Amino acid sequence: MNAPVKPDALGIGARPFAVPDPIIRFEQVGKTYAGRSRQQAVAALSGIDLTVPAGAIVGVIGRSGAGKSTLIRLVNGLEHATAGRILIEGEDVTALNEAGWRRRRREIGMIFQHFNLLSSRTVFDNVALPLEIAGTPKATIASKVEKLLALVGLADKSGRYPAELSGGQKQRVGIARALATDPKLLLCDEATSALDPETTQSILALLRQVNRELGITILLITHEIPVIKEICDRVAVIEGGRIVEEGETFAVFTNPQHPTTARFVEAVTGVEVPAHLADRIRPEARPGSEIVLRITFTGENATAPVISRLSSVVGVDVNILAGRIDAIAGKPFGSLLVSVPSRIPESEAVLGALRNLGLKAEVIGHVS
């Protein structure tokens, strides 16, 4: 695979960020699938209010059946809302006829979990397809496809067939094809769910590059919280067809309000009590026991020298039991599990010192 080429050097699709905000607005959107009888009708989405700012990467996360596919299919007209309005660049697309949708879809690219490439066409011909459909002259198609394949790092795979490519390479072809008509908006339907973690990282890096350097807004749906953590500026959590929480990714991850969100983010922000300690943790202190604390670091204080400060300021020994430090939407975030002597006033002093450092500390229990 070739090293990806910088898109601005290629002059494809680059556009300024000065597009009116937001690019998509859902207003009280509902979608009910009709059943054979009224009792069999399925309310897949209800009361959806969501905005996708131009230039952002917005992720919608939810479990199977939550309504993610339905939501994304409403944006490219593969399904139609049964309540509310969807505005794309201010245009109410819920009122569009088929001709209107054909025009809209040219400005929307989409990539899929299973890539949806045509197996009888080469890589070149797969990427060329939307341009052929749009009636683009052959010479223009050739130069455009070459640039797109260079962008996604597949310039040397032009004559290959999908069956000869890895999953990650197939998704790169999918991305090149989705960008062929210079869309303003890219929809990603579980785009990395069929890929291993390392390939997922490289595809997410490519999507971030497409977003930042071409100014293309991305709306993605996923059931994988690491995808949101890695590239999304904003996140909406969907459950039972309703958005239960929405906001900037860092804020939502570091202070989840809804139990479903808390369960999702726990997988990437939580630090578990080690198994050998879990059985020994008690709610009350005993003579000689130690207090177990979970300390959370966010943003600027994520790199604070906590342990040395506690030792020098409070004069207690701090045992590190477990910890992790990571980045959420590019900002550092960490969690540390420690134990300190639970004698009062030492434990009071420790909690006070942590507060002074601007850190969140939570008492988990006591171990002897």
Ligand SMILES: Nc1ncnc2c1ncn2[C@@H]1O[C@H](COP(=O)(O)OP(=O)(O)OP(=O)(O)O)[C@@H](O)[C@H]1O
């Ligand atoms: N064409 C359809 N006809 C009837 N019901 C449907 C249809 N498509 C989806 N549903 C129902 O709507 C609800 C939401 O489905 P949807 O596919 O949007 O969820 P999802 O979050 O994308 O799930 P998954 O991750 O499993 O794809 C489910 O109860 C599903 O059974």
